[in-house]
Amino acid sequence: MDTRVTKKKLGLKERYAAMTRGLGWETTYQPMDKVFPYDKYEGIKIHDWDKWEDPFRLTMDAYWKYQGEKEKKLYAVIEAFAQNNGQLGVTDARYINALKLFIQGVTPLEYYAHRGFAHVGRQFTGEGARVAAQMQSVDELRHYQTETHAISHYNKYFNGMHQSSHWFDRVWYLSVPKSFFEDAITGGPFEFLVAVSFSFEYVLTNLLFVPFMSGAAHNGDMSTVTFGFSAQSDESRHMTLGIECIKFLLEQDPANVPIVQKWIDKWFWRGYRLLTLVAMMQDYMLPKRVMSWKEAWEMYAEDNGGALFKDLARYGIREPAGWKQACEGKDHISHQAWNTFYNYNAAAPFHTWVPSEEEMQWLSEKYPDSFDKYYRPRLEYFREQQQAGNRFYNKTLPMLCTTCQIPMLFTEEGDPSQICYRDSDYLGNKYHFCSDHCKGIFDDEPEKYIQSWLPVHQIYQGNCFKPGTDPTAEGFDPLMAVLDYYEMNVGRDNFDFEGSEDQKNFAAWRGEALKGEAK
Amino acid sequence: MSNVFIAFQDNEESRPVIEAIAADNTNAKVVHSPGMVKIDAPGRLTIKRETIEEITGRPYDLQAIHVNLVTLSGHIDEDDDQLTLSWKH
Numbered sequence: 001m002d003t004r005v006t007k008k009k010l011g012l013k014e015r016y017a018a019m020t021r022g023l024g025w026e027t028t029y030q031p032m033d034k035v036f037p038y039d040k041y042e043g044i045k046i047h048d049w050d051k052w053e054d055p056f057r058l059t060m061d062a063y064w065k066y067q068g069e070k071e072k073k074l075y076a077v078i079e080a081f082a083q084n085n086g087q088l089g090v091t092d093a094r095y096i097n098a099l100k101l102f103i104q105g106v107t108p109l110e111y112y113a114h115r116g117f118a119h120v121g122r123q124f125t126g127e128g129a130r131v132a133a134q135m136q137s138v139d140e141l142r143h144y145q146t147e148t149h150a151i152s153h154y155n156k157y158f159n160g161m162h163q164s165s166h167w168f169d170r171v172w173y174l175s176v177p178k179s180f181f182e183d184a185i186t187g188g189p190f191e192f193l194v195a196v197s198f199s200f201e202y203v204l205t206n207l208l209f210v211p212f213m214s215g216a217a218h219n220g221d222m223s224t225v226t227f228g229f230s231a232q233s234d235e236s237r238h239m240t241l242g243i244e245c246i247k248f249l250l251e252q253d254p255a256n257v258p259i260v261q262k263w264i265d266k267w268f269w270r271g272y273r274l275l276t277l278v279a280m281m282q283d284y285m286l287p288k289r290v291m292s293w294k295e296a297w298e299m300y301a302e303d304n305g306g307a308l309f310k311d312l313a314r315y316g317i318r319e320p321a322g323w324k325q326a327c328e329g330k331d332h333i334s335h336q337a338w339n340t341f342y343n344y345n346a347a348a349p350f351h352t353w354v355p356s357e358e359e360m361q362w363l364s365e366k367y368p369d370s371f372d373k374y375y376r377p378r379l380e381y382f383r384e385q386q387q388a389g390n391r392f393y394n395k396t397l398p399m400l401c402t403t404c405q406i407p408m409l410f411t412e413e414g415d416p417s418q419i420c421y422r423d424s425d426y427l428g429n430k431y432h433f434c435s436d437h438c439k440g441i442f443d444d445e446p447e448k449y450i451q452s453w454l455p456v457h458q459i460y461q462g463n464c465f466k467p468g469t470d471p472t473a474e475g476f477d478p479l480m481a482v483l484d485y486y487e488m489n490v491g492r493d494n495f496d497f498e499g500s501e502d503q504k505n506f507a508a509w510r511g512e513a514l515k516g517e518a519k
Numbered sequence: 520m521s522n523v524f525i526a527f528q529d530n531e532e533s534r535p536v537i538e539a540i541a542a543d544n545t546n547a548k549v550v551h552s553p554g555m556v557k558i559d560a561p562g563r564l565t566i567k568r569e570t571i572e573e574i575t576g577r578p579y580d581l582q583a584i585h586v587n588l589v590t591l592s593g594h595i596d597e598d599d600d601q602l603t604l605s606w607k608h
Contacts (some may be wrong), residue, residue, distance in 0.1 A: 012599045013583075040536050055595035058582070066585045073586070206590050210526065217554030225554045233588045240595055248530070290553060304592045307521030311594075311608045 016057035021050070024127045024349050034124040042188035045253035046081045046396050052248050055240045063135055067142070074146060074230045081223040082153045090512065091219040091287040092499055093158070093506035098212075098285040099151055099224060100160040100350040105177045105277060106208070107147045108168045110231075112181035113196060114140035122188040129248075136197075139234040143227075150227040158502050159492045160349045167349060170456035170464070171486055172397075173277075173341075175405045180274045184267075185314035186448075191263050193245045199267035199320075202242035203308065205235050206277050206300040214494050215286040223439075242307075250315040257316050268320035269437040272329075273404040279334035280341070283363065284355060297330040322437040325413055331367055332416055335375040338367075342382060342495025343394040346479065351497035354383040391496050395479055397456045402431040402449055403438035410434045426450060521595030523564050523604040526557040533587045535579075539570035555589050563605040564593070 010018060016056070019505040027035050079087075090096070091493040114137050121133035155161040168174050184195040213228030249256045279293040291299075309319045343354045355363065360379065363371045385392055411454030424431050426446045433439040442449045458464050462471060465481045483490050492501050525540070527533035533556065540558055541549055547560040558564065571579045581602055593604035 012597065056582075056585075056597060058585075062582050066582065069586050206592075210590055211552075214552045214554050229554065229589050232590055233528075233585060236588050236591045237585070239591065243594065303522065304524070307523075307592065307606050310521060311606050314608055 010500045012057050012067060015174050016054070016059055018321065019059035019061070020125075020128050020131045022056070023131070023491065024125070027047050029324065030123065036125045037122060038372060039125055042190050043259055044188075044190045044249060044256050046126070047252055051251070052126050053244065054128060054132045055244060056237055058135065058237065059474075060131075060135075063138075069077055070233065070346065071142075071146075071228050074226050075149075077226040078146075078150050078153070078223050084342075086221075086223060087157050088506075088509055089220045094351070094353060095219050095221070095285065095417050096154060096158045096502060097160070097350040097352075097497070098216075098281045099154055099221075100158075101277060101281060101285075102224075103147065103151045103155075103161050103164045104167055104171070104349070105174050107144055107151070108165070109177050109181050110140045110144040110147065112178075112185060114138075114144060114510075116181070116185040116196060119185065120192055123189045131243070132244075136234075136238055136241060139238070143231040143234070146227045150223045153223065157505070159489065159500075159503075160351070162489075162493075163349075163487045166487055170455070171349065172344075172348075172400075172459075173348065173406075175400075175453065175455050176277070177274055179405045180270055183270065183448070190249065190259075192224040194249075194260060194263040195267040195270075197238060197242035198246050200271045201235060201238040202246075203268060203301070203305050204271045204275060205232070206298055206304065207275055210233060210300065211291050211296040212278060212282055212286075215288070215290045218288045218290050218469060219286055246317075250312070250317065254316075261317055262444075264317065264319040265437075266441050269322040269326075269435075269441065270404060272322065272326045273406055273434075273438070276333050276337045276406060277366065280337040283334035283366075284338045289362060292363075293334045294330040297327070302327060321440070322435075325435065325437070325463070328413060329410070331370040333372070335363075335367075335371065336409045336411065338397070339375070339378060340407055343392070344407075345496065346393040346395065346494055347483065347486075349486070349493035351495065351500050351502065353497040354379050354386060370416065386496065393495075397459060399432055400454050400456050401434035401438050402452055403433060403441045403453065404455060405452065406434060408432070408434050437503075444475075520562040521606045522559045522561055523591075523606060524557055524559045525564065525566075525591040525604060526555050526589040527584075527585045528589060529554055529556050530587060532583075535571050535574040536584060536587075538562065538564065538574055540566055543567050543570050557589075560604075563603065565604075566602045568600050 026032065033040065116138060117137035121130050121137055124130050124133065151161060168178060184192050187195060209232040213225050213232065216228060217225040246260065249260050282293045282296065309317065314320075326393045338352070341348055342354075345352045360371075360376055360392050364376065382392060398409075400407055408419055408421060410420050412420045421436055422433040422436060423432070424439055424443055424446070427450075429450070431442060431450070433442060455464070459478070461483055464485050465471065466485050468478070469481050471478065471481070479488065483494075488494060497503055526536060526548070529551065537549060537556055537558065540547055544560050544564050547558050547564055550551045550557045550559070551601070566581065566584070568579055568581050581597065581599065584602070591604060592605050
């Protein structure tokens with residue numbers, strides 16, 4: 001039998017050219033600027049859209065083929081996991097709380113990204129950029145769906161996931177991811193690309209999807225690691241889109257450089273603040289640990305991001321403003337965030353806990369300059385109080401930063417014992433910020449951020465109660481009324497992990513599983 | 520010189536690709552973590568279709584790396600025969 005010879009009709013480069021060029025046309029009965037109204041008003045100058053090239057040269061035919069293959073593999077794992085009662089094989093039910101944060105705060109961002117890319121995919125005049133944005137739009141919708149499908153299995157067994165869409169628009173800390181994407185999709189199309197494709201996808205998503213997902217594998221959660229890596233395999237294409245869009249913008253016209261630099265400064269900082277949640281997931285919510293947030297930051301932000309900015313220096317682009325502060329924060333933010341959620345756990349639909357002595361030992365080793373000095377004593381005090389039956393829950397509300405919407409939990413550069421606080425006056429009102437960079441972002445576009453829907457302000461203004469609630473009634477408990485508006489199951493979704501239904505159920509199911517009884 | 524990197528899911532389909540990278544890039548460092556394999560290399564890293572085909576004894580379409588790819592870093596230059604990641608500056 002003759003050896004089969006594979007013969008391609010077109011090479012990769014020719015195929016890419018054939019499938020991404022000549023798809024557009026010059027309009028005749030309406031001016032082009034009226035049909036594409038958005039790709040000029042930000043001041044970005046494009047002289048030759050044809051210079052835009054997707055380095056992966058992925059075309060629609062190959063896209064469907066490989067995405068179809070990924071889906072088959074992913075659903076094979078998700079189904080095997082479900083049929084096998086895989087949820088009983090994870091290290092500890094505390095781990096599930098990371099998945100609650102994922103479905104509450106990360107999955108809805110995939111949907112926002114889908115909407116954002118669908119929008120810019122329509123608005124760019126150049127066909128290459130439009131094709132790349134459309135594929136990314138489909139990817140992001142796929143991520144929203146696959147994450148929802150994978151996590152819905154856990155929703156059958158654990159609390160804290162049943163109202164994730166409802167919570168995304170209401171619960172205080174979920175305004176942090178929500179405001180990030182709403183800020184991005186209400187920018188112009190080029191700002192959106194610099195925000196999401198470049199600053200978020202290229203500089204920051206490795207920190208979310210790589211070490212945390214490797215941690216999920218380490219904790220026995222094959223379902224999550226598979227959706228995570230399946231999503232991240234698209235991210236590597238999104239990163240090439242990010243780096244291509246930056247190179248393209250910088251090479252098209254020198255006048256684009258200062259505009260792009262300003263966006264990089266803004267979106268690096270906004271993305272960095274958003275990742276505070278991930279820092280905490282990695283250091284506190286993985287019972288078996290792969291690497292600390294600090295190590296992940298050094299690997300993916302300092303080394304990889306550093307290489308990127310060294311490469312972009314030839315265009316006159318420098319490291320983002322806030323880079324130094326972000327690098328200093330690697331010793332602190334996970335601990336500061338966990339403390340805040342521990343405090344406000346009455347109003348958060350997932351569980352928190354004081355780490356075990358063994359876990360604190362690990363944190364001491366990973367954070368020799370900060371953990372024992374600043375954070376261990378507070379956690380030990382919390383543990384002492386909890387064991388004495390005085391588990392502390394903060395019942396007042398925190399002050400939020402108007403820009404990133406995170407409570408004022410971050411400390412001053414060079415002094416981790418001092419909370420950082422800045423303010424600005426605008427049209428007779430005072431606005432509050434967690435850092436110089438969040439203040440700078442506000443001061444640059446105050447008319448945008450004065451419209452922020454800040455959950456704490458809304459609660460105090462009485463806008464977060466169900467219709468018909470009477471705050472003047474005797475015995476009125478504002479916290480309970482807000483939790484009712486959130487549709488949280490009080491006593492099941494919230495409070496300490498110790499004594500929770502999740503903890504009891506998991507222990508019971510595991511015991512039954514060990515005895516070989518059917519549930 | 521800054522490192523470039525590429526990471527794959529740790530599975531049977533990735534194995535020949537990782538072997539080929541290690542064979543063609545003598546200064547590449549292969550690091551195994553739970554669920555994934557990350558390969559770092561100073562400045563530049565090339566994946567060659569021909570080497571993968573020699574290892575498996577079957578035709579290989581380089582675009583199939585998308586199925587098991589986790590992440591990467593560096594500028595990409597890809598054609599039918601090779602995929603190169605590099606930092607030039």
